[in-house]
Amino acid sequence: MQTIKRDLVIIGGGPAGLAAAVSARKSGLDDILLIERDRILGGILNQCIHDGFGLHTFKEALTGPEYAQRFINEFQSLGIEAMLETIVLSLDKDRALTVSSKKGFLKIQAGAVILAMGCRERTAGAISLPGTRPSGVYTAGAAQNFVNLQNIMIGKHIVILGSGDIGLIMARRMTLEGAKVEAVFELLPTPSGLARNVQQCLNDYNIPLFLSTSVFELHGKDRLTGVTVATVDERFQMIPETRRFVPCDTLLLSVGLIPENELSLNAGVRLEPATSGASVDDQFMTSSPGIFSCGNVLHVHDLVDHVSEEAALVGRSVVDFLSGRTLSTLPARIPMVTGKDVRYVLPQNISGKEDVTLSLRVTRPMRNASVLVTDRGRKVARKKLIRLHPAEMIRIKVKAKDIETAEKLEVSVQ
Template identity: 50%
Template sequence: MLNYDVIVIGGGPGGLAGAISADREGAKVLLIEREARLGGILKQCIHDGFGLLRFEEKLSGPEYAQRFVDEFHERKIDFNVLTYVTGIKKLEHKYLVSVVNTKGVIEYTTKSIILATGCRERTSKQVFIHGTRPSGVFTAGTAQYYTNILGELPTKKCVILGSGDIGLIMARRLTLEGAKVCGVYEAKSTPSGLTRNIMQCLNDFEIPLFLSHTVTRLFGEERLQAVEIMKVDEYMVPVPGTEEIVECDALILSVGLIPENELAESLNVRIDSRTKGPVCDDDFMTSEPGIFICGNALHVNDLVDYVSESGELAGKAAANFCYKPKELVSFKVGKDFLYFVPQQVSIRKINKTSTFYFRSREVLKKAVVTISLNGKQIFEKKYAYLKPPEMEAIKLNMSQFHFVKEDTLTVEVKGEKV
């Protein structure tokens, strides 16, 4: 049985960054990946726009991932691909990780674990679309895999439900490959994707976007033949009499992402109902000592640069982890936030800058985010606009504050609703 200081589960951008960061700290690291190649979802994201924050240049997904893969291999960090984690068991001051691959069942021990398991897409069954169950209903990520990895065009004429970034990018990609995109339909009254993707993927290609519309029924036996579209009211309830039938051979779903946290839940890690990911402190450690979280497994990021950043922070903390009880102060988060993570800070007096990520619940202009300690404001940042699809990050020097367990930390956002 091999022993490691840090085991990273997931070989995408968060896991790679976490493994490299832990290795820099001198830890003995093992990375476990269930696919045949490292890089995660970025392997199929052939469009550019990655790395603008981190590298200050436009990179495709594979180019961005390769920079981390190259450094990972240069450091000769141990890794297993085509390997599945079957269970994690908590022992005294360490964890037993059981995996299975072509060599059989293998067990490792480690003092800390980084969960970099990413997220998954919601399916048609999770958005309750009525009708038959023909072929031709894909998630946007699946359509992307068919087109970019397998080189197969999954549709000739399609409807896209949801204006998430992957759906917007696939609207452009399929159009470039010769398919007809009848329209992108979004149940909410505002788009779910980044503004740049609305402009570059829809407007530049004259693909219509229909807000406050949803798909209510599928038609077809073996293959999808048409969908029923209806308008929805402010409560997202279909409005009778607004039915429209659109002929198509595929429905592509871009209706949201969910952090993949089955392993975290198996360890009884506390989950945040807002993010659907674990609650963690400013070291990205969950409620279970030695279990760290990063990237889309913590919360769904809109930029891969932030995924790598959280991986690096988690990797450094995991490498330096020791079993000492932590005292934490939790944030009281204002109702106008969709979420705010990390949700806790540890009580300590060290020179440390912590990074926090958040999304506003609604579109706000002239917005101000404030953090208060026991009612006294300690931080303020102004934004011209805050939009739910666009995540923001705050860096705060924690060494200037001396927390005690009874302290109250409050974060609020105020602004004019659009």
């Protein structure tokens, strides 16, 4: 079997992979290979035809394909090598990859690897949805693919479980195409998607959103005929007397995204339970030296702009790593820990020698509170926010000069 060598191999040609490749090239790295399993670059953005992408990066509201195309244009104008319709079958901790395509099998030895594989959707099976197994039950993302890329009408009477952004976007999309979206049901007491999407995808079209309500049974042996829904109490237990039947022919699930880290695990990359993504330092390097991670495979983002920004940083970090600067000068010696009301914070370890932007999510909606970063009780950084919501990633900058002597940083909400 043929073996080739590359300084940098990027796995995944979605927004994270593209931005990382462009940034690494601009930082002076020549020998880059990006591997994408689809026939086109752009990843999931290709099916996200709604607008709202790029407000931070380009200061305009673009659709997914337009946002992707800007990066693809840059990627191509820089002449970066991409292998399309190619899948990575394995990656080991020494950064040896096996890839497969119609052209055959190939082994690649990489100097550094960037994991940018994105995430997958939680399924009906994953949430053990009771009832029958009829046709007409789709994850929102698969439905989006059928509708937006394949010109297929997936259903006429639609119920959506979960108020994640893709579910909300699909509620509007299907309504515009003439389907009747009966309702969106959300187990949690607050919507999981962005507030603006609740407004412009549901409220604008009078689609009801029922919070603290979930689907408890699927009906129909062949095609879905309806779902039983019920309200839940504060411990998420069904309140039996609230059970009701909602007729529908289609159920879309928008119940969460899971970083796609099966390759990472085989490469010995340590994962964080809170994010299901790799544990990384402030260079976004994982526990396996030379293997980096960014985008939704690292932690699920709500804005692609943040993915691009994070990936650009990783592109630069890799160049530093390959030139031998990182490990000697930037040991990630300061652990980051979560305090009150913080679900996760990333990176999980930092060097303290460079400014760093922390990404975090809170555990519950709050108002008029501050995110606080402390070192043994000493305040290092603080960000005041009017609204804090688990659906919205919060970013806070920490300056190197404030953490040079830090031992452990705790992030909490006060």
